[in-house]
Amino acid sequence: MVKDYVKKPKVMAKDVNLYYGDFHALKGITLSMEENTVVALIGPSGCGKSTFLRCFNRMNDLIPSTRITGYVMVDGKDINDRSMNVDELRKNIGMVFQKPNPFPKSIFENVAYGLRVNGVKEAKFIEERVERSLKQSALWEEVKDKLKKSAFELSGGQQQRLCIARALAIEPSVLLMDEPASALDPISTAKIEELIYELKNQYTIIIVTHNMQQAGRVSDKTAFFYMGELIECDDTKTMFTNPKHTRTQNYITGRFG
Amino acid sequence: MKTSFQRFIEKFVEGLLFLSGTITSFAVILIVLFLFKEGWGLFNETPVEKGSVIALNKSNPVQELTAQQIKNIFDRKITNWKEVGGNKDSIIVFSVNDISNYYSDAELGDSLQFVPQRISELMGKKTGIIAFFPTEYISKNFQGRILAMKKVTLTGFIKDKEWFPTAQPAAQLGILPLILGTLWVSLVAILIALPFGLATAVYIAEIADARVGKILKPVIELLAGIPSVVYGFFGLIVIVPLVQKTFNLPVGETGLSGSLVLAIMALPTIITISEDAIRNTPRAMKEASLALGATHWQTIYKVIVPYSISGISAATILGIGRAMGETMAVLMVTGNAAIIPHSILVPMRTIPATIAAELGESAHGGLHYKALFALGCVLFVMTLVINLTVDLISARRKYSK
Ligand SMILES: Nc1ncnc2c1ncn2[C@@H]1O[C@H](COP(=O)(O)OP(=O)(O)OP(=O)(O)O)[C@@H](O)[C@H]1O
Ligand SMILES: [Mg+2]
Numbered sequence: 172m173v174k175d176y177v178k179k180p181k182v183m184a185k186d187v188n189l190y191y192g193d194f195h196a197l198k199g200i201t202l203s204m205e206e207n208t209v210v211a212l213i214g215p216s217g218c219g220k221s222t223f224l225r226c227f228n229r230m231n232d233l234i235p236s237t238r239i240t241g242y243v244m245v246d247g248k249d250i251n252d253r254s255m256n257v258d259e260l261r262k263n264i265g266m267v268f269q270k271p272n273p274f275p276k277s278i279f280e281n282v283a284y285g286l287r288v289n290g291v292k293e294a295k296f297i298e299e300r301v302e303r304s305l306k307q308s309a310l311w312e313e314v315k316d317k318l319k320k321s322a323f324e325l326s327g328g329q330q331q332r333l334c335i336a337r338a339l340a341i342e343p344s345v346l347l348m349d350e351p352a353s354a355l356d357p358i359s360t361a362k363i364e365e366l367i368y369e370l371k372n373q374y375t376i377i378i379v380t381h382n383m384q385q386a387g388r389v390s391d392k393t394a395f396f397y398m399g400e401l402i403e404c405d406d407t408k409t410m411f412t413n414p415k416h417t418r419t420q421n422y423i424t425g426r427f428g
Numbered sequence: 429m430k431t432s433f434q435r436f437i438e439k440f441v442e443g444l445l446f447l448s449g450t451i452t453s454f455a456v457i458l459i460v461l462f463l464f465k466e467g468w469g470l471f472n473e474t475p476v477e478k479g480s481v482i483a484l485n486k487s488n489p490v491q492e493l494t495a496q497q498i499k500n501i502f503d504r505k506i507t508n509w510k511e512v513g514g515n516k517d518s519i520i521v522f523s524v525n526d527i528s529n530y531y532s533d534a535e536l537g538d539s540l541q542f543v544p545q546r547i548s549e550l551m552g553k554k555t556g557i558i559a560f561f562p563t564e565y566i567s568k569n570f571q572g573r574i575l576a577m578k579k580v581t582l583t584g585f586i587k588d589k590e591w592f593p594t595a596q597p598a599a600q601l602g603i604l605p606l607i608l609g610t611l612w613v614s615l616v617a618i619l620i621a622l623p624f625g626l627a628t629a630v631y632i633a634e635i636a637d638a639r640v641g642k643i644l645k646p647v648i649e650l651l652a653g654i655p656s657v658v659y660g661f662f663g664l665i666v667i668v669p670l671v672q673k674t675f676n677l678p679v680g681e682t683g684l685s686g687s688l689v690l691a692i693m694a695l696p697t698i699i700t701i702s703e704d705a706i707r708n709t710p711r712a713m714k715e716a717s718l719a720l721g722a723t724h725w726q727t728i729y730k731v732i733v734p735y736s737i738s739g740i741s742a743a744t745i746l747g748i749g750r751a752m753g754e755t756m757a758v759l760m761v762t763g764n765a766a767i768i769p770h771s772i773l774v775p776m777r778t779i780p781a782t783i784a785a786e787l788g789e790s791a792h793g794g795l796h797y798k799a800l801f802a803l804g805c806v807l808f809v810m811t812l813v814i815n816l817t818v819d820l821i822s823a824r825r826k827y828s829k
Contacts, residue, residue: 228719230715230718230719233711233714233715233718258721258723261718261720261721262720264719265720266715266719268712268715268719270712272710272712272715272716274716274717274731275713275731275735276734284717284720284722284730285720285722288721288726288730289721337720338719341720341721
């Protein structure tokens with residue numbers, strides 16, 4: 172059958188509208204992505220990239236007076252449905268925020284947090300998972316001797332990599348990254364990009380970025396947002412060499428935004 | 429460019445701030461110094477009020493008696509000199525009013541002019557006598573020996589178990605029951621208030637609908653403005669009978685009643701300050717926790733409360749401070765018995781209640797007056813110690829997290 176040839180989308184947004192009170196922040200967004208791909212969200216500041224990203228783990232629920240219409244599907248399930256358990260959903264969808272936000276706990280406890288709140292008790296397992304996650308986020312070498320130290324003693328870039336490790340520790344299947352490298356130096360940025368490239372084998376990744384080169388390097392697909400609308404979404408190569416809309420072209424070539 | 433006038437104004441304001449800061453700090457230090465100076469005077473006093481003496485027969489080998497021993501002798505609880513380190517001889521207690529038991533009116537003179545002489549005679553005659561009388565009755569060649577009194581000591585003040593500051597002939601200045609009463613009442617109050625206060629703060633800041641919070645918060649802040657007499661009155665007619673009935677006690681005026689009233693009074697402080705601290709937790713911190721699949725409840729106790737712990741300890745300090753120093757309401761409901769409390773369900777007396785109740789009737793500069801000031805110093809030190817401890821604990825917790 173024809174259906175078998177089309178891969179089922181891992182994550183999908185269908186006609187999503189989001190309002191902050193009266194403000195219409197997302198206007199009829201439809202976008203789907205397959206498993207184990209990386210989608211980059213680009214667009215000028217304030218166009219709704221973060222807002223869109225936060226739809227996938229229902230982080231916008233926390234902001235009073237937001238309203239959402241349309242469907243957001245993960246693994247074929249409507250995540251805004253009443254029957255959805257939000258905590259379970261979020262275990263499956265990791266998130267790295269725009270600004271590093273470690274907990275006021277030790278480095279070790281930051282990474283172990285997700286495991287602990289999910290009821291993992293076995294110390295050995297937690298230790299191994301913490302080490303592996305820190306290695307994945309290219310932070311292990313720098314912190315292995317001071318795991319008991321407060322996370323606040325790390326530099327901004329280290330804190331961000333710690334937050335990535337924290338998200339990886341619970342092995343989600345989708346990873347949402349909101350400008351994860353905006354606070355990092357070029358070397359750490361390169362490490363993160365490499366990491367994203369590796370993670371693609373296991374994760375479906377949505378990444379917001381202001382860095383066109385970065386989008387070009389790490390993503391399979393790129394989506395261009397403008398004033399709450401999805402202008403176009405295509406294979407990254409196509410987007411960068413042959414965009415359909417002049418707005419997209421202008422943005423990518425740096426003529427505005 | 430700044431004109432010289434602007435520069436002058438800046439300097440002037442700066443000077444003004446400096447001056448007011450200095451004056452205020454100076455005033456605070458002076459007040460503390462005054463408190464300690466007045467209080468310290470107590471330890472230069474003897475427990476027998478000025479103007480009176482205690483005298484013995486010259487042959488009596490007893491050189492010193494404590495205030496406690498004197499009280500027991502005059503209460504006839506000690507009846508033989510052997511018990512206080514003297515010879516085997518039964519004690520004859522004598523005070524001025526007893527003089528008519530020994531001498532006829534004629535012998536005392538029409539205008540009692542012979543009293544000093546008669547006392548002196550008596551002192552010489554009876555070997556077991558102990559007499560308490562005004563200094564003015566000491567005759568020229570006095571036959572007895574005036575007992576040298578030990579000064580009040582700090583350890584005795586803190587360790588002794590009886591508080592009868594106006595007792596005759598020797599004041600009993602033991603504040604242990606008052607210290608224990610204060611500690612019991614305040615600590616139990618904070619044990620009651622902290623969980624409720626924290627829970628309410630978490631509820632308002634995290635759980636309640638924004639509209640509910642907007643109504644609740646001003647109401648709670650209003651509670652802080654009610655005068656403490658009103659709380660005392662409320663305690664007297666509601667809490668005291670309640671405690672009495674619940675625990676089936678002979679009297680409802682107990683430490684627990686005081687603790688309950690204090691807990692209610694400390695709640696607004698604890699709630700408002702903790703709530704502010706909780707609200708100050710960055711949203712990013714909460715989001716990070718929720719994004720990892722933590723439930724709202726897990727986020728509250730694993731991230732929000734630890735993050736705001738220093739604010740919560742500040743609230744606790746202020747709560748305890750208020751509880752320890754609170755006077756009126758406690759005075760009204762605790763029963764004010766100066767006895768060593770062995771449970772929270774007996775009448776107790778706190779330091780501030782004692783000072784408030786007794787300062788008015790103590791003579792300025794007298795023994796009782798100085799004892800009350802010393803009591804104030806003890807309260808000051810107690811609050812200081814508790815504040816420092818809580819500071820230390822919260823500093824250490826902050827470091828370890
Ligand atoms: N909590 C909020 N309440 C009201 N309006 C909001 C809120 N958060 C975002 N907005 C508005 O929604 C729009 C989209 O914001 P969003 O944060 O998604 O932009 P963005 O594309 O991520 O921008 P940037 O690149 O600067 O991070 C903006 O106009 C912003 O003002
Ligand atoms: Mg953003």
